[in-house]
Amino acid sequence: MYNDIVERNNVKVFGEGQKTILFAHGFGCDQSVWRDVAPAFSTDYRVVLFDYVGSGNSDKSRYSTERYDSLNGYAQDVIDVCDALELENIVFVGHSVSSMIGALASIERPGLIEKLIMIGPSPHYLNEPGYVGGFDKSDVDALLDMMEINYREWAKYLAPVVMGEDSDSTITKNFENTLCSNDPVISRKFAEVTFTSDSRDILGEITSPTLILQTQFDAIAPVAVGEYLHTKITTSEFVLMEATGHNPHLSYPEETVTCIKAYLTK
Template sequence: MSKVLERNNVHIQGAGAKAMMFAHGFGCDQNMWRFVAPAFEADFRTVLFDHVGAGGSDLSAYDRAKYSSLEGYATDVVEIARELEFSDAVFVGHSVSSMIGVIAAEKAPGMFGKLVLIGPSPRYIDDAGYTGGFSAKQIEELLEFLESNHMGWSAQMAPMIMGNPDRPELGEELTNSFCRTDPDIAKAFARVTFTSDNREDLARVAVPTLVLQCSEDIIASQDVGDFVNRTIPNSRMIVLKATGHCPNLSAPEEVVSAMRTFV
């Protein structure tokens, strides 16, 4: 296996001519796609990977300067895609990886032919004429809590992010995933995730895009989904019945069904 594929713990399944790449969100790893990716193996070559610092990636490859912006993660996506000779592939990004995919598609025209963005947010902080869902003070407090108590933050925030309180095992899985992440890397990635502003990148998306928006999501609200859908030129949005921020875990059948209408 090449260094690039090893660095990002890349796993390939399926037999289709086209590739479909799945990118996980903050505090997660490729295991979060286990209920979605197999549904596409008959028609696509499915590619799962871990961002550097997550899951089974090479932690020694983590470089604080490189990963101080989402650009560093997008560079890795492009390197994996080049290694696997992607052309006109489908990129499926959850949460922060939605914006990583937007950046990657711009960096390497022709490599990705379609984007599927699940719970995307180009900016979490409210701004003049824009509702991100959080004030700058709220984000700073959230990051300070994480920096002072990684385990406590994970235990409190993961179930809220997951939603679906009637299914506590989902929140527990996300909590455990957050807790497995190296605390220093988690703190740095959280700061990048929650303070980035990728609104201007949206208008430059040059490929058809599907936005999957959960009906209730405390991290990426309907207002944010509407903004993404409105700003990406060739985009359409499906509002899922699913609630919470991780429908790939809580409502995989609905995610698969919505994706099938697009890919």
């Protein structure tokens, strides 16, 4: 099982610590997004990086729409990786949709995740009566249509929105290239699963101590969403960063590291 999962999910392990910290990337990304964050924990932790099946350098032949038609399939990837490495009581750091994937894994496997760290999380991206998710259904439909019609133009449009940076900036161009490196068909399905997911009903089941890292201006997961999560997860701490954009681990890695370390050393 070890070799199978390690190859399937392109698992990488490094670091010297006794405890394990696992970093999980968001939609459209891969483990490379942690390049400026994960090494900062290698002295005190065993660091685990991986790609969800269908992303990055995972074995894309193992992707199936049946397994990955909901966030539960991605949560199973997390559990599989942890089982292969015989992990328990880990620190889980999830960006964006991976925050909810980690939450699902923590509920499915009690004792697996000791601390849950969410960066730019959202339990539901659609606006509903009494709930501000950030997107109308028509917005999401247009986004998915654009992915089908012209994937590269979609990536070029989305990158500056997500990064909160100018479209010509190096960091935005790098993120655009990351989006373009994905399989368009798998990426569109992951997008559909992500933006139509609704994890609000499981928030009360989260028992792991949780850190919610929220940036000042996030076009994907607005501040109101982070505040909503904080009210629903009784074990949570909410931190409003100085950072802006949806990917502070890419654009503000130093502050991201500082916030995580401050939480873990309490």
